[in-house]
Amino acid sequence: MNLREKLHLEQQSKALFGQAQGYAFDYADDALQRNIFPTEQALKDLGQFAEDLPTATGDSAAILEQLHQYGSPATVAQTGGRYFGFVNGGILPVTLATKWLTDFWDQNTALQVMSPITSKLEEVCEQWLKELLDLPDSTVAGFVSGTSSAIFCGLAAARFRIYNNQHWDFNQQGHNGAPPIRIIAGRHTHGAVVKAIGLLGFGIDNIEWVDCDDQGRIIPGQMPALDNSCIILLQAGNVNSGAFDPFVEICDNANAADAWVHIDGAFGLWAAGTKRLKHLTPGMEKAHSWSVDGHKTLNTPYDSGILLCRDKEALVSALQATGAYLTSCYSESRDGMLYTPEMSRRARAIELWAALKYLGRDGVDELVVGMHQRAQQFADLLKSADFDILNDVVFNQVIVSPSADDQTTQSILEAIQQSGECWVGGSLWNGQKVIRISVCSWVTSEEDINRSAQAFIKARDSIIAASDK
Numbered sequence: 001m002n003l004r005e006k007l008h009l010e011q012q013s014k015a016l017f018g019q020a021q022g023y024a025f026d027y028a029d030d031a032l033q034r035n036i037f038p039t040e041q042a043l044k045d046l047g048q049f050a051e052d053l054p055t056a057t058g059d060s061a062a063i064l065e066q067l068h069q070y071g072s073p074a075t076v077a078q079t080g081g082r083y084f085g086f087v088n089g090g091i092l093p094v095t096l097a098t099k100w101l102t103d104f105w106d107q108n109t110a111l112q113v114m115s116p117i118t119s120k121l122e123e124v125c126e127q128w129l130k131e132l133l134d135l136p137d138s139t140v141a142g143f144v145s146g147t148s149s150a151i152f153c154g155l156a157a158a159r160f161r162i163y164n165n166q167h168w169d170f171n172q173q174g175h176n177g178a179p180p181i182r183i184i185a186g187r188h189t190h191g192a193v194v195k196a197i198g199l200l201g202f203g204i205d206n207i208e209w210v211d212c213d214d215q216g217r218i219i220p221g222q223m224p225a226l227d228n229s230c231i232i233l234l235q236a237g238n239v240n241s242g243a244f245d246p247f248v249e250i251c252d253n254a255n256a257a258d259a260w261v262h263i264d265g266a267f268g269l270w271a272a273g274t275k276r277l278k279h280l281t282p283g284m285e286k287a288h289s290w291s292v293d294g295h296k297t298l299n300t301p302y303d304s305g306i307l308l309c310r311d312k313e314a315l316v317s318a319l320q321a322t323g324a325y326l327t328s329c330y331s332e333s334r335d336g337m338l339y340t341p342e343m344s345r346r347a348r349a350i351e352l353w354a355a356l357k358y359l360g361r362d363g364v365d366e367l368v369v370g371m372h373q374r375a376q377q378f379a380d381l382l383k384s385a386d387f388d389i390l391n392d393v394v395f396n397q398v399i400v401s402p403s404a405d406d407q408t409t410q411s412i413l414e415a416i417q418q419s420g421e422c423w424v425g426g427s428l429w430n431g432q433k434v435i436r437i438s439v440c441s442w443v444t445s446e447e448d449i450n451r452s453a454q455a456f457i458k459a460r461d462s463i464i465a466a467s468d469k
């Protein structure tokens with residue numbers, strides 16, 4: 001049998017897909033119970049994959065079997081309810097099922113003519129996002145891999161617009177001899193923003209840093225004078241504290257000066273789509289571009305980031321490297337590649353569509369507010385057990401200090417991680433070692449929080465007892 005015949009048989013019989021489904025269902029049940037982080041044995045077993053590149057064609061069933069046997073245990077069980085690391089979101093069942101179905105479609109989303117359905121659903125998502133987040137009518141959306149990429153796109157659009165206003169065609173003329181652009185960012189700006197500034201050639205050393213308050217919010221009175229060469233980076237959701245910058249005053253001043261404001265709201269922008277947490281985002285709609293993830297708070301599958309931009313011409317011109325964006329529109333309908341750096345892309349907006357259609361406005365409110373309530377519960381339990389909580393828990397993030405001594409904090413963090421009960425990461429907050437909790441999955445229940453708080457207390461007490469000896 002030649003390769004094509006073999007592939008054809010596999011495709012026809014569908015047994016492989018049944019096998020994969022069986023493994024996936026086993027995994028889904030197991031992920032709620034098992035160690036959150038892989039055991040020592042599971043990590044050691046990864047040696048099974050250190051093989052030479054095969055010469056002969058393989059056996060599909062055996063490949064899947066190997067992947068499940070040694071791969072599944074070496075995953076981090078972040079689809080369970082007690083993973084609080086980084087800001088990694090869970091996954092809504094409807095979005096996972098949608099991904100399965102659409103994996104069979106294998107659509108390329110560059111052009112409408114390549115995938116009418118994806119083009120239509122990108123259009124629907126763009127409209128729904130605008131309505132949900134209360135953004136200006138002119139806003140367009142690009143569906144990219146994550147917020148890092150979305151920030152990059154937003155800043156590229158900003159650069160195009162600022163130069164275009166000064167009659168400098170950046171795509172053609174580039175940096176050489178270009179007038180300067182000023183980059184203004186808070187001292188608590190996320191690393192992904194700093195990376196985009198570097199990648200785009202603005203120079204990280206050229207950032208005009210603005211002081212922040214004790215929650216990590218920019219202090220408006222510390223902002224420098226603005227002009228039409230300024231790009232200002234604000235955030236909706238500080239990655240440690242969850243705090244939101246004060247948008248109204250800064251955006252009003254920026255708009256008066258003809259400066260560009262980008263708001264990075266990787267996980268926090270969704271607050272604007274709720275009833276009960278919308279009070280965190282006043283003035284957000286006055287910015288020019290916004291970055292947000294589906295794969296964090298909204299619990300879509302990886303990878304799913306969104307760039308929203310009120311200035312279509314700037315975005316499309318920047319990403320297509322042409323000033324004449326209208327001539328590069330290939331159809332009346334939406335050609336997704338106009339709004340992203342990529343041409344070929346997977347159809348990630350379909351999962352986003354499924355999430356928004358399933359949740360509706362009420363579901364977004366319940367999902368996001370639920371994360372906030374459980375973060376609050378976590379903080380309350382730890383506070384009553386004498387942990388210091390260093391932030392106002394306004395959203396889903398909690399900064400915990402179990403000890404004023406960094407070494408002791410590190411030991412307690414490791415003991416929590418090794419307990420297998422829950423997983424949290426460490427961070428630095430005003431120069432101090434801290435534990436950061438992010439409640440970012442629909443799965444997490446009050447019981448998960450109780451159990452995890454117990455794991456914190458047990459780890460702390462055992463480390464303190466050991467050091468007292």
Ligand SMILES: *Cc1c(COP(=O)(O)O)cnc(C)c1O
Pocket residue numbers: 087145146147148149190192193235237238239264265266267293305
């Ligand atoms: C996670 C995060 C990013 C980066 O997003 P990715 O989707 O991981 O690329 C940027 N900013 C903030 C505030 C984040 O939390």
